[in-house]
Amino acid sequence: MCQRLVHAEALQQLAREAEAAEGAGDAAAALALWRRALELLPPASQQSQKVAERAAAQSRTIEAAGAAPRDAGLPPGSFWARRLAPLGVAGVLLWKLKFVLVFVLTKAKLLLLGLTKSSTLFSMLLSFGVYWTAWGWRFAAGLIASMYVHEIGHVAALQRLGIRATAPMFVPGLGAFVRMEQYPADAREDARVGLAGPVWGLGAALVAFAAWRITGAPFWGGVAHAAAWLNLFNLLPVWQLDGGRGLRALARGERLVVVATMAGALWATGEGLLVLLLIAAAWRTLGGEPGPGDRRALVEFVGLIAALAALCAIELPGVSGP
Numbered sequence: 001m002c003q004r005l006v007h008a009e010a011l012q013q014l015a016r017e018a019e020a021a022e023g024a025g026d027a028a029a030a031l032a033l034w035r036r037a038l039e040l041l042p043p044a045s046q047q048s049q050k051v052a053e054r055a056a057a058q059s060r061t062i063e064a065a066g067a068a069p070r071d072a073g074l075p076p077g078s079f080w081a082r083r084l085a086p087l088g089v090a091g092v093l094l095w096k097l098k099f100v101l102v103f104v105l106t107k108a109k110l111l112l113l114g115l116t117k118s119s120t121l122f123s124m125l126l127s128f129g130v131y132w133t134a135w136g137w138r139f140a141a142g143l144i145a146s147m148y149v150h151e152i153g154h155v156a157a158l159q160r161l162g163i164r165a166t167a168p169m170f171v172p173g174l175g176a177f178v179r180m181e182q183y184p185a186d187a188r189e190d191a192r193v194g195l196a197g198p199v200w201g202l203g204a205a206l207v208a209f210a211a212w213r214i215t216g217a218p219f220w221g222g223v224a225h226a227a228a229w230l231n232l233f234n235l236l237p238v239w240q241l242d243g244g245r246g247l248r249a250l251a252r253g254e255r256l257v258v259v260a261t262m263a264g265a266l267w268a269t270g271e272g273l274l275v276l277l278l279i280a281a282a283w284r285t286l287g288g289e290p291g292p293g294d295r296r297a298l299v300e301f302v303g304l305i306a307a308l309a310a311l312c313a314i315e316l317p318g319v320s321g322p
């Protein structure tokens with residue numbers, strides 16, 4: 001009983017502070033407070049749903065303004081990063097590789113920050129050793145780097161949304177992950193977090209592809225192919241994979257566009273992985289509950305499928321798979 005009273009008082013205090021922040025026009029502070037309130041509520045409760053709606057409203061305000069929430073635990077995004085993040089269109093990245101380079105350079109501090117975490121560094125070195133044994137140190141280093149960039153993409157999105165999460169962790173043979181300590185308030189936020197990984201991963205694949213074209217070193221081509229394939233696999237719209245989180249926000253008509261894009265990419269490239277993505281996406285479109293609709297998520301999803309499938313289809317010397 002005492003614990004319930006403490007929780008109730010804490011909730012009331014957080015709600016008062018959040019409403020005061022809203023009244024003052026401080027959406028970032030209000031969002032952080034509403035997220036803290038959500039942690040004290042049962043996820044399925046009516047009160048939790050109402051608080052999540054308040055948090056989502058503040059999140060949309062911040063996204064529209066291009067601001068970074070407080071207490072995210074990571075440095076705020078730069079001018080170019082904020083401008084490039086909403087694009088997510090692979091065609092733009094392919095059209096001008098310098099956009100990718102500018103994006104990576106402006107996020108250099110964030111990329112380095114993850115390496116200061118002992119859990120990230122040690123698990124990364126362990127995975128590197130496993131992949132080195134299988135494929136040699138150069139390919140292993142490139143593969144680990146592309147996985148790391150993918151995970152930092154999730155971290156960057158979590159930072160923008162003010163969602164606390166752990167540093168990236170590597171699991172040899174299975175990839176890497178970031179565990180959220182708070183959860184997205186709605187499907188839109190979940191899509192932002194989910195698709196950010198493949199967007200950044202596409203950037204890593206393009207950098208490796210450019211290095212292969214410049215140097216002619218076969219291992220760079222292998223890294224580009226593997227990074228593209230792994231990020232395309234992550235777009236599989238099932239469970240908690242990135243594609244599942246992205247598709248969750250899309251309305252039925254938008255999902256049909258994704259299905260059509262997958263079918264077109266399969267026809268154009270012959271990439272076998274797209275068969276699996278197409279089946280899963282069609283099943284979710286025809287039998288699943290449609291999302292609220294999210295044009296930005298749709299553009300990112302479609303662009304990622306087209307670009308990653310194209311990279312997977314490029315004939316690279318000595319490369320036959322991921």
